[in-house]
Amino acid sequence: MVVTGFALVYDAKNSTGVLMPLLIVGDTFAVTYYKRHVQWNYIVKLIPWMIAGVLIGVVGGKFISESIFKYGMAGIILFSVALMWYWENKKDKAIPSHWTFASAMGILAGFTTMVGNLAGAFSNIYFLAMRLPKNTFIGTAAWLFFIINTFKIPFHIWSWETINSTSILKSIELVPFVLLGLFSGVIIVKKIKDEGYRKLILLFTALGGIAILLN
Numbered sequence: 001m002v003v004t005g006f007a008l009v010y011d012a013k014n015s016t017g018v019l020m021p022l023l024i025v026g027d028t029f030a031v032t033y034y035k036r037h038v039q040w041n042y043i044v045k046l047i048p049w050m051i052a053g054v055l056i057g058v059v060g061g062k063f064i065s066e067s068i069f070k071y072g073m074a075g076i077i078l079f080s081v082a083l084m085w086y087w088e089n090k091k092d093k094a095i096p097s098h099w100t101f102a103s104a105m106g107i108l109a110g111f112t113t114m115v116g117n118l119a120g121a122f123s124n125i126y127f128l129a130m131r132l133p134k135n136t137f138i139g140t141a142a143w144l145f146f147i148i149n150t151f152k153i154p155f156h157i158w159s160w161e162t163i164n165s166t167s168i169l170k171s172i173e174l175v176p177f178v179l180l181g182l183f184s185g186v187i188i189v190k191k192i193k194d195e196g197y198r199k200l201i202l203l204f205t206a207l208g209g210i211a212i213l214l215n
Contacts, residue, residue: 003117004077004211010170012069013061016117017162021171022178023117024149029182030142037139042130043147045102046109046123050148053110058155061115069115076112077209080121084128084202102126113148114155120145124201134194 006015031038064072105126112118123144127137156163192200 003120004207004209007116008211012116013064013160014162014167016115017156017160017164017167018170019117020149020153020156020163021168022174023145024153025175025178026182027142027146027149029179030138031146033186034135034139034142037135038143039132039136039140040143042127042132042140043144045099046106046126046144047147049103049106050110050113050144051151053107053112054114054148054152054155055110056107057111057114058159060111062160064115071213072115074209074213076116076118077121077205078213080118080125081202081206081209083125084121084205101129110148113145114152121205124205128198128201134189134192134197137197138189 003015003019006019009015010018061069105122109122109126112122120141123141127141132140153163189197
């Protein structure tokens with residue numbers, strides 16, 4: 001939802017630079033609070049492929065127009081929701097173990113996180129398929145995003161120039177609201193059961209994609 005909101009306010013591509021520092025603030029808090037729940041084996045499987053996806057996104061994203069960027073983001077979000085719904089509702093609950101599943105999700109997550117901070121969509125598909133419990137889901141995703149978002153910063157500064165003096169000032173203005181959201185999130189997450197948590201992921205992701213598409 002936050003990716004959608006920023007894209008609507010700042011334009012799709014520019015929003016990635018404004019949002020980037022805020023995501024790292026959130027990642028830092030999350031890795032600290034949920035550090036007991038991280039499962040490093042899932043991160044090790046995804047990170048190399050995500051880095052490859054980021055590098056593809058760095059090159060490809062420089063040549064994508066704003067309109068294509070916008071509709072591409074919406075399409076990616078809605079497609080990922082369909083995949084997440086499939087993994088949640090398919091009769092066969094076997095956990096995918098072939099390396100091609102992790103590699104495909106990793107490359108897609110890396111590419112989409114670079115072009116629109118949308119890694120959450122495909123990493124969610126992977127973690128939902130792995131049937132991770134709520135806290136393990138959050139703790140593992142927090143470290144995954146902290147590592148990959150830090151890796152992306154130089155490209156936003158020197159390649160795309162979406163992180164600059166203007167965007168940084170916008171980001172700083174919003175940090176207090178991010179902190180408020182973080183503390184509120186901790187309280188709310190404790191009250192949500194695992195099944196409800198997965199359904200909320202699907203709902204909010206879908207609403208975000210539709211909002212971009214209709215704007």
